[in-house]
Amino acid sequence: MSAQPLPVVPYLKIPEDGEPYLEGQKCGNCGATFLGERSVCSKCGARDQMSAVTLPNKGELYAYSIVHRSFPGIEVPYVSAVVDLEDGTAIKGNLIDVEPDPEKIPFGMPVEVVFDDALGRKDKDGNSYLSYFFKPAS
Amino acid sequence: MTDAYIVGVDMIKFGRFPDRTVPNIGAEAALLALDDCGLTIQDMQALYCGNLGQASGMVGQRLLQEIGQTGIPVVNVANACATGATAFREGWAAIKAGLYDLVLCVGVEQMGKGLLGGAGGGTGIPKEGLLGSGTMPAVFAEAGMEHTRKYGTTFEQFAKVSVKNHHHSTLNPKAMYQIETPLDVVMNAEMISYPNTKLMCSVNVDGSAAAVIASEKKAKELGLMDRAVKVRASVMSSDPWQERDLVMPDVNSCTRKAAREAYEMAGIGPDDIDLVELHDCFATAEILHYENLGLCGDGEAGQFIDSGASALGGKCPVNVSGGLLSKGHPLGATGIANIYEVSTHLRGEAGQRQVEGAKLGMTHVIGLGSACGIHILEKV
Numbered sequence: 001m002s003a004q005p006l007p008v009v010p011y012l013k014i015p016e017d018g019e020p021y022l023e024g025q026k027c028g029n030c031g032a033t034f035l036g037e038r039s040v041c042s043k044c045g046a047r048d049q050m051s052a053v054t055l056p057n058k059g060e061l062y063a064y065s066i067v068h069r070s071f072p073g074i075e076v077p078y079v080s081a082v083v084d085l086e087d088g089t090a091i092k093g094n095l096i097d098v099e100p101d102p103e104k105i106p107f108g109m110p111v112e113v114v115f116d117d118a119l120g121r122k123d124k125d126g127n128s129y130l131s132y133f134f135k136p137a138s
Numbered sequence: 139m140t141d142a143y144i145v146g147v148d149m150i151k152f153g154r155f156p157d158r159t160v161p162n163i164g165a166e167a168a169l170l171a172l173d174d175c176g177l178t179i180q181d182m183q184a185l186y187c188g189n190l191g192q193a194s195g196m197v198g199q200r201l202l203q204e205i206g207q208t209g210i211p212v213v214n215v216a217n218a219c220a221t222g223a224t225a226f227r228e229g230w231a232a233i234k235a236g237l238y239d240l241v242l243c244v245g246v247e248q249m250g251k252g253l254l255g256g257a258g259g260g261t262g263i264p265k266e267g268l269l270g271s272g273t274m275p276a277v278f279a280e281a282g283m284e285h286t287r288k289y290g291t292t293f294e295q296f297a298k299v300s301v302k303n304h305h306h307s308t309l310n311p312k313a314m315y316q317i318e319t320p321l322d323v324v325m326n327a328e329m330i331s332y333p334n335t336k337l338m339c340s341v342n343v344d345g346s347a348a349a350v351i352a353s354e355k356k357a358k359e360l361g362l363m364d365r366a367v368k369v370r371a372s373v374m375s376s377d378p379w380q381e382r383d384l385v386m387p388d389v390n391s392c393t394r395k396a397a398r399e400a401y402e403m404a405g406i407g408p409d410d411i412d413l414v415e416l417h418d419c420f421a422t423a424e425i426l427h428y429e430n431l432g433l434c435g436d437g438e439a440g441q442f443i444d445s446g447a448s449a450l451g452g453k454c455p456v457n458v459s460g461g462l463l464s465k466g467h468p469l470g471a472t473g474i475a476n477i478y479e480v481s482t483h484l485r486g487e488a489g490q491r492q493v494e495g496a497k498l499g500m501t502h503v504i505g506l507g508s509a510c511g512i513h514i515l516e517k518v
């Protein structure tokens with residue numbers, strides 16, 4: 001079992017010293033950004049033009065759904081959100097610290113990416129995980 | 139290149155058949171389609187069989203074990219919710235290529251109940267409800283909310299799609315449900331993923347549908363042209379790159395691409411279409427596809443449903459069968475079931491729900507991932 005929490009997805013980076021951050025891959029040919037490792041750009045097809053970039057922690061709410069029924073054991077309601085980060089990268093996650101009411105969740109709302117424990121979920125070896133969430137920008 | 143004609147087509151009444159096997163459910167539709175044109179399995183030169191749940195289970199061959207093992211080539215097809223349309227298109231392509239004169243295409247599915255989808259798999263911990271939701275109702279809710287963001291489409295407008303399709307299915311004896319669901323009932327049903335309530339989600343059912351496709355020469359030779367339905371266009375697409383692809387499965391750009399190519403292949407435009415069976419897996423999706431298929435302009439879909447244009451009797455009736463929302467959505471069967479529906483109207487045999495004077499119809503399915511299949515059919 002790891003003493004430190006593990007990243008919930010490979011593109012969440014946890015440096016030994018410093019703050020966690022999200023890492024994207026940027027195509028040197030067309031500029032498209034992606035979450036996760038890849039060697040070929042699925043927008044333009046360029047090979048071996050990808051380089052790692054640190055994704056911004058600020059963005060805006062693009063679209064969302066308020067989920068009232070999910071799989072057994074998953075706490076509802078929660079807000080499943082698609083966020084456009086400031087550099088244009090789209091990312092999906094839970095929007096927290098909002099009322100689950102469409103009247104209270106405006107499109108385009110500025111949000112920030114925050115990092116926290118993965119809702120207490122542990123893997124079969126008992127490891128804890130660090131996840132990312134969106135919350136209204138203060 | 140020969141024209142291809144649907145000479146026999148049928149579906150079983152959708153329902154729940156937990157005690158039957160997948161090939162057995164498929165065999166029933168296969169026999170119905172053969173009976174529809176008075177042919178037998180001995181006349182068929184190839185079988186294209188669509189099924190998702192047992193994609194590695196040689197469903198087509200096991201189906202032949204139930205209706206006649208003639209030794210013909212069998213191609214088993216899986217392509218998410220576009221599975222049935224893909225099987226049909228493979229048969230169409232073989233006829234067009236001159237490889238065969240008569241082929242059988244079957245789509246079949248046996249479904250469990252419950253939610254489909256789920257966010258992220260793989261190692262570590264479950265991601266559902268942690269990194270958003272990957273359930274199908276949520277994914278299509280988000281796609282609908284994108285439309286709301288752009289055009290102000292309301293929860294009520296999405297709900298009206300369900301009211302309409304449930305009403306249509308009261309006229310379709312082969313639909314799973316024949317129950318009127320007024321607007322307040324739809325909107326007050328259990329909220330699954332806002333803005334999709336339970337009555338705005340397609341029904342998981344078991345079902346099958348089948349079609350016999352013939353070359354022009356063979357259809358004429360057999361005297362089957364009277365009820366034959368010409369395949370004017372058959373198009374498939376996958377999802378072209380879009381900036382939010384990785385987090386928002388895209389049902390729009392692949393539909394737009396396939397629709398554009400289908401109209402071009404048929405040499406017609408959206409105004410020529412008399413009825414459409416489109417992929418209303420969720421009420422939100424139908425709204426998007428009005429625009430994707432060019433039935434109305436961008437931003438006009440809310441007004442399109444409000445005006446009654448897509449209801450039976452309207453300018454372009456959509457999902458007169460009841461659609462996936464009420465007829466039911468047996469994934470692998472859906473793409474051929476909607477071909478059955480449109481063909482039945484073109485033949486003037488749709489009874490109470492008949493779209494009067496229908497000459498040209500369109501079918502559309504989307505398999506998330508994504509695969510889009512569009513067919514344009516014409517009564518000759």
Ligand SMILES: [Zn+2]
Nearest residue numbers: 027030041044
């Ligand atoms: Zn590129």
